Amino acid sequence: MKKMLAIAGICAALTAGVVTAPPAGAATASVAQQAESPFRYYDSYYGSNPWWSCYQRGNLGLQRGEWWDYDCREGTYWVELWIQVRPD
Structure with missing residues (x-):
């Protein structure tokens, strides 16, 4: 969902003739933060009870040995x- 919104935003900016870019420091900080953490983004959950969905999928992955x-x-x-x- 985030990727689709980002692509739509880029398309709108290009259509309007405006090119925008995030600050270089923000990208560097994000990459550095991911390098420090052993965790990687997997999925997002929305709706009336996203916490339950997240914990359910997290536990299922543990049981299956996926992570x-x-x-x-x-x-x-x-x-x-x-x-x-x-493990790190």
Whole structure:
């Protein structure tokens, strides 16, 4: 969903003749933060009870051996599932 919104925003900016770019420091900080954490983004959950959906999918992945650990993180209107694919 976020990717679709980002693409729509880029298309709108290009159509209007305006090219926008995030500050270079913001991109560097985001990459550095991901490099420090063993967790990687997996999915987002929306709706009336996104926490339940996130925990359900996180536990299912643990039971199936798809990942070592998971973390549900709060977004503005959603909950994100972050997974740890290998122990660090």
